[in-house]
Amino acid sequence: MKITCQSPVNIAVIKYWGKENVELNLPTNGSISVTLSMEHIKTITCVESNEQIKQDSLVLNGELVEIPGRMKLVIDKMRNIAIRCGNRQIKYKSESPLESPADPRHFITIKSRNTFPTAAGLASSASGYSCLVYCLSLLYHLDAYLTRTELSEFARLGSGSSCRSLFPGLVEWHLGDSSSTSVADSICDSWEDLDILVCIVKSEKKKVGSTVGMQQTVKSSALFKHRVEGMPAKLETMKRAIIAKDFETFANLTMADSNQFHAVCLDTFPPIIYLNEDSRWFIEFVHEYNRMAGETAVAYTFDAGPNPVLYMRSKYTGDVVRLLKQLVDVTKFKSIRDFNECVTIVNELGENIPKTNIPVEIIHAKCGAGPSLCKEEGI
Numbered sequence: 001m002k003i004t005c006q007s008p009v010n011i012a013v014i015k016y017w018g019k020e021n022v023e024l025n026l027p028t029n030g031s032i033s034v035t036l037s038m039e040h041i042k043t044i045t046c047v048e049s050n051e052q053i054k055q056d057s058l059v060l061n062g063e064l065v066e067i068p069g070r071m072k073l074v075i076d077k078m079r080n081i082a083i084r085c086g087n088r089q090i091k092y093k094s095e096s097p098l099e100s101p102a103d104p105r106h107f108i109t110i111k112s113r114n115t116f117p118t119a120a121g122l123a124s125s126a127s128g129y130s131c132l133v134y135c136l137s138l139l140y141h142l143d144a145y146l147t148r149t150e151l152s153e154f155a156r157l158g159s160g161s162s163c164r165s166l167f168p169g170l171v172e173w174h175l176g177d178s179s180s181t182s183v184a185d186s187i188c189d190s191w192e193d194l195d196i197l198v199c200i201v202k203s204e205k206k207k208v209g210s211t212v213g214m215q216q217t218v219k220s221s222a223l224f225k226h227r228v229e230g231m232p233a234k235l236e237t238m239k240r241a242i243i244a245k246d247f248e249t250f251a252n253l254t255m256a257d258s259n260q261f262h263a264v265c266l267d268t269f270p271p272i273i274y275l276n277e278d279s280r281w282f283i284e285f286v287h288e289y290n291r292m293a294g295e296t297a298v299a300y301t302f303d304a305g306p307n308p309v310l311y312m313r314s315k316y317t318g319d320v321v322r323l324l325k326q327l328v329d330v331t332k333f334k335s336i337r338d339f340n341e342c343v344t345i346v347n348e349l350g351e352n353i354p355k356t357n358i359p360v361e362i363i364h365a366k367c368g369a370g371p372s373l374c375k376e377e378g379i
């Protein structure tokens, strides 16, 4: 019995940073993210189960690796629920292609592959864990008993941000006050007028992992306390902006939250520095572009790494791509649309945006769907 699924990356616009409970990945604040369409970036996972398999195993990007403790926890939780669900009343129609659920007492082999550099500060754990949880839910028909929001608890146990990747569009991970209430759901399924450019300036493994970084921040940063206090109001404003498709407020809050998150990292002792000179070039580029455009056309955000993710109103995307191709060394451009016909909106930027030789790989995406079954072979 075999299930192959694909799951998207999500990029937070209000960041998760800080754990109230490390073991359960309960956050210190709620967060909001955008789910990215899967044309160029996603995780594909295949889970197989039968009596011949002698032990659980994991092949990650072609390499047999030890199953991490957190992943064992997620698998065991889902197996136990599957055993208990066996004699419960079915509530929903399962999306599983398997006629009957696999036996949760059998071992499994997991093969998983990312179509982007792992640990580049690009939430690979989010697409990875959400994909595994979705695969297992179909393997054991758990979606016949549990809603997607209830399933998001399992993803969160693996990696906090992954609970948001189970949903399409714009997604909120609620702070909650227990393991079963700190879960995700959708704010809205899509935002047609939104384009996303993921800019990879460096694909090395990040220096300070988020789990360790968050702990240091919670322990030592005074600015962090201020951030957490302001969160409920910030989340409310962001949700209202998303529902009203108010790009101006959405973009300004996204940039402000990214800046505050990195300020909190710098306020951590010893400091955590994820941004570099290339990141700063992008920050200045965006502010200058917006000034010349006469409105907030583009926003940046940075996770635990130097790579900018740019959100923009789609009428500007062609123009932004044209300028980036002139100003930086675009080594690869993976698009989902043709920009050849685009009109020039901003002719020239100020002198403080010099041409540089930063090598950048750009991936274009839209706001996308949640996990789905997939037929791809050769993981």
Ligand code: DP6
Pocket (backbone or CB within 6 Å): 011, 012, 014, 015, 016, 017, 025, 031, 123, 125, 158, 159, 160, 161, 162, 210, 211, 303, 304
């Ligand atoms: C900066 O979800 O990777 O990307 O729960 O320890 O696995 P763990 O952390 P993780 O942290 C993501 C942090 C972030 C912000 C965000 O995605 O909200």
